[in-house]
Amino acid sequence: MRLSQFLMPTLRENPSEAQIVSHRLMLRAGMIRQSSAGIYTWLPLGFRVLKRIEQIVREEQDAAGCQEMLMPTIQPAELWRESGRYDDYGKEMLRIRDRHDREMLYGPTNEELITDIFRNAVRSYKELPKLLYHIQWKFRDEVRPRFGVMRGREFLMKDSYSFDIDAAAARRSYNKMFVAYLRTFARMGLKAIPMAAETGPIGGDLSHEFIILAETGESQVYCHRDLVEFDVLATEVDYEADLQPIVDKWTSLYAATDEKHDPAIFAQIPESDRVEARGIEVGHIFYFGTKYSAPMKATVTDAEGKDVVVHMGSYGIGVSRLVGAIIEASHDDAGIIWPDSVAPFDVALVNLRSGDAACDAAAGDLYTKLRNAGLEVLYDDRAESPGVKFATMDLIGLPWQLIVGPRGLKSGVVELKRRSTGAKEELTIDAALARLAAKG
């Protein structure tokens, strides 16, 4: 993509409405624009990141045996009356009426809808387990939206639902999601730590919030250092094998949010292993038994020919929130530092002197060759001063900057800069190409 053609309205100054760093940087980098309170337009740069995050989530869900589908944003009120939540949910649910005066709502979540699908489509225990998910926009009419996409009213969520014959089988589904979540966040360069969460009326220990550590996080969290240092991606996961040992490894060590923090227990951890940090919730997994399947009569026939109410769980990842969360976890004074896996482009190709014949030829050639190597390239071909270009590229935070200028070209070299470390290296054009092509 040529930057001269790309819609990326960057801002030099911090917009007054933005308070936290991810919100400021997303506005300044031209990723989003606010439409109304808690509702945003995703401009091309932001949309690219959203799509890449979504894709990682999708790949890991698929790997865990979860099947993608797509449910509507608008739901009928009747289903929510069946579960009893239509009246319980309160003002956070956006209620609307269609032209026939039928009560509808913009879905804040999808337990009712998926349960309805399930009960009409699945009859036998032999079809279990079923793990289903979709990635769809949600609307929750928050009293006070804030922090940009970190707490919007409209947000993109991946929500999965599991259906099993009994509690033991449901735990296996839960464990699959537990492990899939660890991998999902790790692939985005995040340290996500599962922390025990409120389980509601069902009780038990089957609910975890996945919290990433970020200096500017909203809540205070406490955990054992080993949790931060586990290498999640080191081994492949066999989702058909028993995952309990992996879950146990994570849940046996201390990890708590401020609300659940017990200083006495925390104090028993050796001081060098105690981590106190700020955290952002990016995922939440939950086993809730028959809470929806019982009132909505989602049953299957078991081996004895009896109807059995299925056991369910739901599993959410805030996809749009992750965009902000990743920035909170990865930025510096100059701007965003995208992890390679979610960057909107792989390489920033900077022509320091557009209009100069040698620079234009060299940069144009690199632009073609980098794309042919399978890389997504943002080519800054604007007639701006070098300082503006450097500042823009640091702001939008692409992992690599390949800088083509008249000074270097005289000796046949270009400069390759790694955004995350700031390390710069002068290379011949071919060497730079080879280096980057290896990343494609």
Added chain:
RNA sequence: CGGAGUGUAGCUCAGCCUGGUAGAGCGCCAGCUUUGGGAGCUGGAUGUCGCAGGUUCAAAUCCUGCCACUCCGACCA
């Protein structure tokens, strides 16, 4: 939902107290000079001063009502 605040150019903001021709910096456009970390000079364009009433000869400015947005708190992917 309780408390506080803000709406003036694309962005950041001044002007309001004390009513009298709509402002600055950055950005944008044109030209020239520059060019390796947000360049310089010259010229130019850009506004229902959030909306609606009211007071007044005269309202961005004073009064009333409304709307939107932000912040703090209680609640949440």
